[in-house]
Amino acid sequence: MSRFDIxxxxxxxxxxGFFFSFALLFFCGQTPVQGEEIKVRNGESIQKAIDQSQPxxxxxxxxxxxxxxxxxxxxxxxxxxxxxIIDGAAKGSVITITGSGVLVEGLAVQNSGVQQEDSxxxxxxxxxxxxxxxxxxxxxxxxxxxNSKDNQVLENTISSYESHxxxxxxxxxxxxxxxxxxxGNEISEVQDGIYYDFTSQIHAAENHIFNSRYAMHFMFSGDxxxxxxxxxxxxxxxxxxxxxKIDFTANVVSDHFHFxxxxxxIYESKDILIERNEILRNSTGLSLExxxxxxxxxxxxxxxxxxxxxxxxxxDNIFSENNFIGNVVQSKISGTDMRxxxxxxxxxxxxxxxxxxxxxxxxxxAYKAGSLYDRLLQKQPYWQFFFESPxxxxxxxxxxLFPTFGTVDIYDARPLTEPVPMMAxxxxxxxxxxxxxxxxxxxxxxxxxxxxxxxxxxx
Numbered sequence: 026m027s028r029f030d031i032x033x034x035x036x037x038x039x040x041x042g043f044f045f046s047f048a049l050l051f052f053c054g055q056t057p058v059q060g061e062e063i064k065v066r067n068g069e070s071i072q073k074a075i076d077q078s079q080p081x082x083x084x085x086x087x088x089x090x091x092x093x094x095x096x097x098x099x100x101x102x103x104x105x106x107x108x109x110i111i112d113g114a115a116k117g118s119v120i121t122i123t124g125s126g127v128l129v130e131g132l133a134v135q136n137s138g139v140q141q142e143d144s145x146x147x148x149x150x151x152x153x154x155x156x157x158x159x160x161x162x163x164x165x166x167x168x169x170x171x172n173s174k175d176n177q178v179l180e181n182t183i184s185s186y187e188s189h190x191x192x193x194x195x196x197x198x199x200x201x202x203x204x205x206x207x208x209g210n211e212i213s214e215v216q217d218g219i220y221y222d223f224t225s226q227i228h229a230a231e232n233h234i235f236n237s238r239y240a241m242h243f244m245f246s247g248d249x250x251x252x253x254x255x256x257x258x259x260x261x262x263x264x265x266x267x268x269x270k271i272d273f274t275a276n277v278v279s280d281h282f283h284f285x286x287x288x289x290x291i292y293e294s295k296d297i298l299i300e301r302n303e304i305l306r307n308s309t310g311l312s313l314e315x316x317x318x319x320x321x322x323x324x325x326x327x328x329x330x331x332x333x334x335x336x337x338x339x340x341d342n343i344f345s346e347n348n349f350i351g352n353v354v355q356s357k358i359s360g361t362d363m364r365x366x367x368x369x370x371x372x373x374x375x376x377x378x379x380x381x382x383x384x385x386x387x388x389x390x391a392y393k394a395g396s397l398y399d400r401l402l403q404k405q406p407y408w409q410f411f412f413e414s415p416x417x418x419x420x421x422x423x424x425x426l427f428p429t430f431g432t433v434d435i436y437d438a439r440p441l442t443e444p445v446p447m448m449a450x451x452x453x454x455x456x457x458x459x460x461x462x463x464x465x466x467x468x469x470x471x472x473x474x475x476x477x478x479x480x481x482x483x484x
Contacts, residue, residue, distance in 0.1 A: 060101070071095055071103070071111070086132065094119055100126030105133070105159075113137045118147035119164065125152040129159060137164040144169040144194070145183070148176060156181060166194035167215065173202045180209040185216070190238045190260075195220040203227060203248075213237060218259070221246035221268070235259060240278075243268040243294075251276060262307070263289045265297065272298040279305040288329070291316040299324060301447070310352065313339045322346050322367075325447050331357045333394070335435065339363060344437070346445045347372040356394035362434040365394060371439035381442040392440040 060081030065074045067089030074084050080100040088108030094117060097103070110133040113119035117138045120129065134145040144166035146156055150173055157179040161167040167183035170176055178197055185193040196212035197219045199205060203226040211233045212218040218234035219241045221227060225248045233255040234240035240256040243249065243265045252274040256262040262278040264287075265271055271294070278288040288307040291297055295317040303325045304310040310329035313319060314336040322345040326332045332352030336359055345367040349355050355374060365371060371392070379390040 067091075075099075075101065075103075080126075095121070097122045097127050097129075098124040100124060102128035103130070103132070104128070105131035107131070109133065110135060113145075113164075115139070118142070118144045118169070120146045122146065122148045122151045122154055125154065127151065127154040128157070129155070130157045131159065133160045133162075135161070135163045137166075139165050139192075141194070142166070142169055142171075144198075147171075148173050152176070155179065164194070166198050167196045167212070169194075169198045169200070170202065170205065171200040174204045177206045178208070178210060179206070181211075183210060183212045184214040187214075190216045195242075196234070196237070198222065199224040199227060199246075206230075207232060217242040217264075218256075220244070221249060225249070229254065239264040242266075243271060247271070247296075250274070257281075260285065261287045261290060262304075264292075265290065265294045266292045268294045269296045271296075273300070273302055274298070275301045277303045277305070279303070279307065281307040282330075284308060287312050288326075290314070291319060295319070303327075303447070304329065309334050309357070312336070313342065315339065317341055319343070320345075323445060323447065324348070325350070327351050330354065333357070335359065335363065343367050344372055345370050346441070348444045348447070349373065350375045350444065356435070358394060358435050365392075365435060365437040366439040369439065371437040371441055373441040373444045374437065375444075377440050377442070379440075386442055388440040388442050390440075392437040394435040394437065 060079055060083065062083045062085060063074055063078060064085050064087065065071050066087045070093060071084070071086060071091050072093055072095055075095065075097060078084060078099070078101050083102045083104060086103060086105040086109040088106050090110045090112055092112045092114055094113050095111065097120065109131065111119055113136045115136050115138055119134050119137050129146060137143045137145055145161035145164040146168045148154055148170040152173055153175045155177045156168060159181045161181065161183045163186045165185065168178055168181070183196040193216045195217045196215040197207060197210070199220065200222045201224060203224045205227050207219060207227065207229040209231045213236045215237045217239045218237050219229060219232070221241070221243045223245045225246060227249045229241065229249070229251045231253050235258045237259045239261045240259045241251060241263050244267060246268045247270040250272045254276045256276060256278045258280045260281060260283040262281055263273060273289065281288055286308040288304040288310045289299065290312040291314070293315045297316065297319040299311070299319065299321040301323050305325070306328045308329070309331040310326045310333065311321065312334040315338055317340045319342040321343070324347045326347055327350040329352045331354045332349045333355065334357040342363065344365045349372060355376060371387070374392050377388060377392050379388045381387060382389050
């Protein structure tokens with residue numbers, strides 16, 4: 026047998042390996058074919074370049090103002106150099122995407138029309154598109170995505186025009202479809218920052234939304250995760266209506282001091298997780314109205330006018346290890362009886378006045394929510410000036426001795442006597458490098474080893 030002859034067994038193994046490698050390449054992600062790079066200069070038509078392009082091409086847009094409305098139907102990339110501006114002349118949507126696999130990056134998009142769906146970028150039945158690091162201003166909606174899936178909206182800056190919020194559109198409007206990633210966007214001066222409209226399977230993370238009506242508005246939507254967002258200075262932070270399976274994790278929701286302002290409001294919704302959020306300085310921190318199966322745990326609910334509010338009938342809701350600190354009114358109660366602990370641990374209430382005799386961190390008496398003072402504040406708001414005064418404390422103590430004076434029976438049977446350590450800030454620092462104690466420990470070990478080795482040499 027010559028050295029060029031291959032035994033049948035070896036040949037079979039080589040053939041099998043070839044087919045395995047081919048299958049791995051095919052099914053685990055093929056490298057897309059890189060198309061031509063096309064430069065569009067100031068004064069040229071971007072739409073003409075789009076029409077002449079092929080899937081995979083990259084259009085590089087030079088600085089300048091391009092007064093045209095674009096329509097993209099194929100998988101191309103449009104990348105704007107600094108100063109590349111697309112102006113829609115106040116008619117319709119500035120950019121419309123009806124294809125899939127499109128990238129739009131680095132453009133300034135301005136002057137859309139003012140009709141309901143007019144937008145800086147309008148995605149209609151387009152899947153797998155990426156809209157990244159663009160700036161939108163003077164547009165009705167910033168980005169409108171309808172009947173589409175698997176789109177990514179990343180690190181854009183979005184604002185509408187100067188007007189009352191009722192006349193503006195939304196920063197990002199998601200209608201039907203789903204499986205989108207909305208991350209790292211800065212949204213302000215719009216009606217609602219992100220509007221979830223009959224949509225599902227959305228992940229919204231690390232967005233900053235401010236100076237709008239609702240930061241996030243959920244209508245008939247579900248399976249949404251909102252984490253690590255900075256939500257501040259809107260009328261209301263999170264507005265959840267007729268929705269389910271919504272997770273709010275490690276968000277900061279602050280400074281919603283409008284007289285109708287809420288940090289988070291849950292209305293006729295169910296299966297909600299509210300965990301490790303900071304809900305600070307709002308007219309009402311957290312409000313539940315006809316909410317069901319809501320789990321609220323390990324949140325900081327502090328410095329609000331009203332910390333916790335219940336309206337109507339709320340069923341199967343669990344509260345555990347939350348810190349209620351410095352709220353003028355801890356709880357505002359109407360509706361049905363409710364227990365505010367999970368059976369093992371309750372919450373920390375800074376106005377709780379009983380003792381922990383057993384040393385297990387849990388008070389010996391139940392905490393009663395919804396006092397006569399709280400009810401009085403609803404009718405006579407100026408009584409808030411007597412907050413934490415000796416007379417109100419005496420009143421509260423007397424009420425605990427005579428519980429028949431109270432309102433609806435809403436209580437925490439396992440109140441905590443010390444605040445719960447919050448982890449949200451620590452979680453945000455994890456990506457910034459190793460913590461100082463760990464670095465100090467490593468330095469100590471290195472010095473110790475040096476001393477030991479050096480000492481042995483001296484001996």
